[in-house]
Amino acid sequence: MHEFNRPSSTPGTSTLLRIATAGSVDDGKSTLVGRLLFDSKAVLADQLESVERVSRAKGLGHVDLALLTDGLRAEREQGITIDVAYRYFATARRTFILADCPGHVQYTRNTVTGSSTADALVLLVDARKGALEQTRRHLAVGQLLRVPHIVVAVNKIDLVDYSRDRFEEISADIVRIAEGLGVPSIHVLPVSALVGDNIVERSDRLTWYEGPTLLQLLEELPPADATEHSFRFPVQLPIRPQGAARDPRYVEYRGYAGQIASGVVRVGDRVVVLPSGRETTVVGIDTADGELTEAFAPQSVTLRLADEIDITRGELIAGVADAPEPTQDLDGMVAWLAERPLRVGQKVLVKHTTRTTQAVVRDIDGRLDLDTLRPQHTDALELNDLGRVRLRLAAPIMGEPYSTSRRTGSFLLVDPQSGTNLAAGMIRGDEAFSDEAAVPLDTTLNWSI
């Protein structure tokens, strides 16, 4: 039995894992999230009482755990989930941030949003229905967003009499699809969210299953390691207190504040400031708690440099060895999130790391048909489309392929008038592009990223 502890009061060893959940209509996702929170004791007595009261008022015979996660009035009234909701639970080893992404309304928009920050994507599949078209789409979105781990929970296993054969059949389907998409880490496990089998506790009814419970698995997945890639530091703002310094020792202070996007930096490292290309040396890594000799992603620090270079927001400080090339041409996959379609010639703002610049859409090279996972020709991208676009930028950005770095490979398209977000973008690598209709499944994601 899994020994569950309330979060310990010694946080020194607890790490953070960000999870997104996705599923199709009625596959019991809200119940699964409710079960995870309930069984991990993240639900407190007054929340449970409120859910019990509402369940009774609705004439339900059981406590509807889905009510724990439906936060807005319209959601409770209609019994649907509208927007991404964030949940928190913790074990002695790990703290979890869970982005609960609704399945029916705008599933692409929601799944893209939830997946963008996730270390793990938990997909639900109904054991009676098996892998559906939507399962494949969710797997594709998860892979497109480069979520490091994908976990498929085959739910309602109680409704197929805990059949090992049925589970293995579904599992084989999913592994085949995932391999075709190039998913690097996939885990499939049987659960019943309604009954509570194999979510937090092992189940007597699943004796043939020898793997971990869902929670055990989530506790053990290694978090994304952004320190493997080279040092990248998008400058947020210069820190120059001058006369405003509260401490006279810092009147002459000049540092550059930011959050390390990837890699490690040490005092004495040679760095290059982009787009200008000037080289200098890191002479100090400061925090309000004192100086560091080394810092790594995703720490927020302030760097001091040897040379008096005038650096502003939106510039990138990078390791000299393999710094990215500044470019005004952007080739990326975008998930179109707006009602109004995207067309060639349209003017947009591109927000990439700490830099925002004007841009014009040069080309729309096609959209990804999520049913066939093949590229199709199109003149416009509609809401929830995934497509490939080429943009010309008014100022250079220091981008890298999204497959190399989620932080320096991602961008937003923003409406210059309303200021709203139009699209989530991922910079493509050098992979060959084919717009032939007959791209086989296993190379499709090479097409897309």
Next chain:
Amino acid sequence: MSDTAVAGRTLTHLEALESEAIHIFREIVSELERPVLLFSGGKDSIVMLHLAAKAFWPAPVPFPVMHVDTGHNFPEVLAHRDATVDRLGLRLVVASVQDYIDDGRLLERADGTRNQLQTQPLLDAIVEGRFDAVFGGGRRDEEKARAKERVVSLRDEFGQWDPRNQRPELWNLYNPRHRPGEHVRVFPLSNWTELDVWRYIEAEAISLPELYYAHEREVFRRDGMWLAVGDVSQPRDGEAVERRQVRYRTVGDMSCTGAVESEARTAADVIEEVALTRITERGATRADDRVTEAAMEDRKKEGYF
């Protein structure tokens, strides 16, 4: 946050939350003209200010703070507020609910509580100060409607929140752009839980008003909560005054903010207690959130914190 107890180059979850909050402060200050931080002297706003001071160190915090004052204050919280503002050399803007009641712009509610009355003075002070970003201490773990809130959340020219039409928030690319008359609310503690806030208070040795720790106080029972006896909160007939050892989990309008019985005298004690508790922070201590299933959602839509 200097101890990295986790092996290798991995941040502890508290260090990761701190770095995220600092990043958010720096983004908003860089992209907008006139931010302000809501500062009540309560623990979440004290933690916010602590993080803001770290984000811009060694430069001073580059924005003023605003207190939406119900007039129903715990004196020790006001004293702590003023001391903190002095220590950091900040400008304090006070939006006073009492002024609105005195000149008739707001009517005192039948039950005499004032948390709901804060919305109008808050929105007016935002317009008057031409503030375009308002940092708030809201956390998504507090309440079901807050769970759907963005880190950077748009408010229309009437200060309203439209929960069904929020911008998708991707990666760490926060988008605070807005049209004239609109503003954004920014919640750097979005991903923190009550326990995280307390762990951080302990790890950073952050000073709080004493009433967050166990102390003896004259209290009476109302709506299942212990309310303090004070100028604005007097027992009614049949409500017996007792002396009990209590502490506060939140501080707000004194007339409707309840205390919990507690023996926790230090942050470490509080952490133990919070880790074992079975009632949410708001459920235990905020009478105004218990009225309907959607009490907070309704107030947020109108422009509340």
